[in-house]
Amino acid sequence: MESYLRKWCLVSVLVLLLGLGFKAKADPQVPCYFIFGDSLVDNGNNNRLISLARADYFPYGIDLGRPTGRFSNGKTTVDEIAALLGFDNYIPAYSSVSGQQIMQGVNYASAAAGIREETGQQLGQRITFSGQVENYKNTVSQVVEILGDENSAADYLSKCIYSVGLGSNDYLNNYFMPNFYSTSRQYTPEQYADDLISRYTNQLNALYNYGARKFALVGVGAIGCSPNALATGSPDGTTCVERINSANRIFNSRLKSMVQQLNNYHPDAKFTYINAYGVFQDIIANPSSYGFSVTNAACCGVGRNQGQLTCLPGESPCPNRDEFVFWDAFHPTDRANTLIAQRSYNAQSSDDVYPIDISTLAQL
Template sequence: MEYSGVKRWIVAVVVVLSLLHGGVLAEPQVPCLFIFGDSLVDNGNNNNIQSLAKANYFPYGIDFPNGPTGRFSNGKTTVDVVAELLGFDDYIPPYAAARGQQILRGVNYASAAAGIRSETGRQLGGRIDFTGQVNNYRNTVQQVVNILGNESSAADYLSKCIYSVGIGSNDYLNNYFMPLYYSSSRQYTPEQYANLLIQQYTQQLKNLYNYGARKFSLIGIGQIGCSPNALAQNSPDGRTCVKRINDANQIFNTKLRGLVDSLNRNTPNAKLIYINAYGIFQDLIQSPSSFGFSVTNAGCCGVGRNNGQITCLPGQRPCRNRAQYLFWDAFHPTEAANTIVGRRSYSAQKASDAYPYDIRRLAQL
């Protein structure tokens, strides 16, 4: 191909890319996305620590372009979907692997089995609890200061980023409702326990705020009582969700939504939203066919009743019709479910999906 032909080809490619991005080469809607949480969004932080809570083997990641990265799904997680919708052209790296200028796009600190309380998940081995994740973020902030040259520039930059926090599931799953390992359910009523969790959660949010965070997306706990694991262990018919677990989850969620109001009123320049993951999942469970699901009570991959007594084993063959399953394994949603939750978190389809507004609006503020 002669030079003029190459030149025309390059121009054509640039034009096509520009059209795909709405007329201009798109920049992300926010400069960076920082992610805190547990196995629902962990993308590799547990890979190299002594823990049973790992997913860096097939068939995990069977539908993900990079294979088994450590994500507890067959494909993308909810924050992967949100990152795409925010305009990021690549996935946010895990803290364990994030290096150099890469951290300016954001970092994922999430750790499988982690909770708000430090003891949560200890029976599974190593994990990085919420406090540890916030401490790791502090280390990142110092690196951002070094890259940008001074604290003022770093503070201005970080104030525009979104901080996604989705933690608390394990404080029920791998703590409160595991009485053989933990005494919390004997020490506290569900109301008292939720108060305790919110108190600790609040302190960590304030620590993030003190290190530059201003835009927070707080993700509520989903319906743990409807997971294949809960159904396998506690449901008489293997289909009816476990009410006492879901009731406790809703107590926590109500208090978390209240925390959003409180901090929005009392924290200068902070903007917090609440994502109603519980309500979104309720829609998927109550009207599965409307969303393309045919199986809501069993994992696509797993062992035992409901494929929910043990998570997916290395090399195990999963179901073929993965897009029709709500759950990938005993605890975690499929990419199909994560995609719906991520999209409705970013752009609310119902007024109850996000409060007081959705992630798209948060990015604009």
Template sequence: MIRAHQVPCFFIFGDSLVDNGNNNGILSLAKANYFPYGIDFPGGHTGRFCNGKSTVDVIAECLGFSEYIPAYAYATDQDIIRGVNYASAAAGIRDETGQHLGERFSFRMQLHNHKNVVSRIKKLLGSKADAFEHLAKCIYSVGLGSNDYLNNYFVPQSYSTARDYSPEQYAEALIKHYFHQIKTLYKHGARKVVVTGIGQIGCSPHALAYMSEDGRTCVQTVDIDVQLFNTKLKKMIEDLNNEFLDAKFIYVNAYDIFGDLLKRAQDYGFEVTNVGCCGVGRNHGQISCLPMETPCQNRSKFVFWDAFHPSEAANVIVGLRSYKAESESDVYPMDIYHLADLHIGE
């Protein structure tokens, strides 16, 4: 049974998979603050790139939060004690990632915003020691890297990375940068950190529409590159755990969780896996849902909501399996449920 208030706070870093409104007020093409986004979410079109809940919304529920973690752009001092969502659509590990889509908060910028929040928490709680004691109990969710491929490495007309690096070299460069960024998060008080790998982006409706021969077979050339990154990311988690004995870092294997979901789609109640409920597959060439577009009616039967982003139904499965692993391969070395229960330093 899921207990209430398993942790006092939840901090979220990431991209459009978990953005809940941080891009709404900036000059960016990567926005989702309009209908039909949010059609099944109680707050409507908040900026979530989904018809309903994201994976971190599901995890927040599991952790016992009665309200979803607010976007940094709108968080008050009262909010920040229980956590903040810094995620930004088009954001990447690399600063230049997503720049062709306009403004976004890269992971470096998200970390800078978190540093400011930690300073505010120090003032609210009275001291650095009190703040860090509080922060050590929090869950930190980090999920970046998808855009470093989708909106960088795989866009050679806008970025030089594919010419500058082999797939192996690029994955290595990303992980090296990521490692130092996660260490910065540790420096600012993070002690329970969840790092989610990249999913099967070669199976997205966008990839199937433009790169798959039959429109249904996942694009292996894309996912082979992604797996290079994921393999190194899992090793990075090992290295972090060996270096920081007063903290615990875990890896969520989103690639295999989502792969299992696609493989056993019918078992999970899905009927459509290769096109989005709106966007590519319904209107060829379209990536996002168009404003006021009428999406599919049977949304719970679709794995994907638009060309890139899973439906709420898929997010619920991934979120639940991240929180409480169904398979040994879902997480490493433990799931979020056990991480939340962990007494760091004891």
């Protein structure tokens, strides 16, 4: 009897230890995560394009161990959001995804892409918003094939989150580039925002018609505070360029209103607005609160405050990257991206999102 008890105790301890060491990982909060956007979230789709808008070279990706096509020293906001949602891996780029991988989502984002078709064309090839939507339609066909019928695919896709963040290039690489584009002569900032929102709405409705039901729409950031804007348009190199930020705020206001209209128009879907502009402005206004010491210069690049061009191939970036808000002339560092993502996922303020944050969206 004593021998039996000893064996039973030993088995119980082994089971407990195994249980502690090999816990089953919980499933992600949503079955899949689809991403549409520009260089802020591109994770390699432009690597195979004939384009100046590429980041598949060192020092990009220095803190990931290699360049991946991300315009950052490390992660982008959607990489962090994917982790917060419980995914084991980053969402794969459309250019490299295959087979069953698509069932956890796809990243369609393309550097230099805009809502308007011509946006970014001076930089070469890019996949516009409409092109990204077409690529998503191809993915839906594959999901239908994998699951066996359209109803099963529709049910599956309705549970996924769709992150859309476009519009930055429609200002950076269109409206505020009069030598290449005529839009600033054709439209007032209000008219231009209305035009962008009209086109944006059409593409969102196309995504809705192909199964999307949970939308997180990311507003345009404070582009007038980027090192590039400071280097080229700020008199003292530190004051944000208001004419750019003012136009960005008009677009964001229209985008927020569009969210309310779409929620009314599609009662079986949920749209939410992510106030990236507000979060970013908070970080820039209170850098020490977030552990940053440099807000008006880039960690790598050339020109005034390293803000006129993106990182050059082989360039040695600053060693104290976590102290910088900006990695290059336009894009945040890994650490800034992480902070923006965390407040998008779990809002710290009622101003961060409208009407709900991404963690709440995932639970619907």
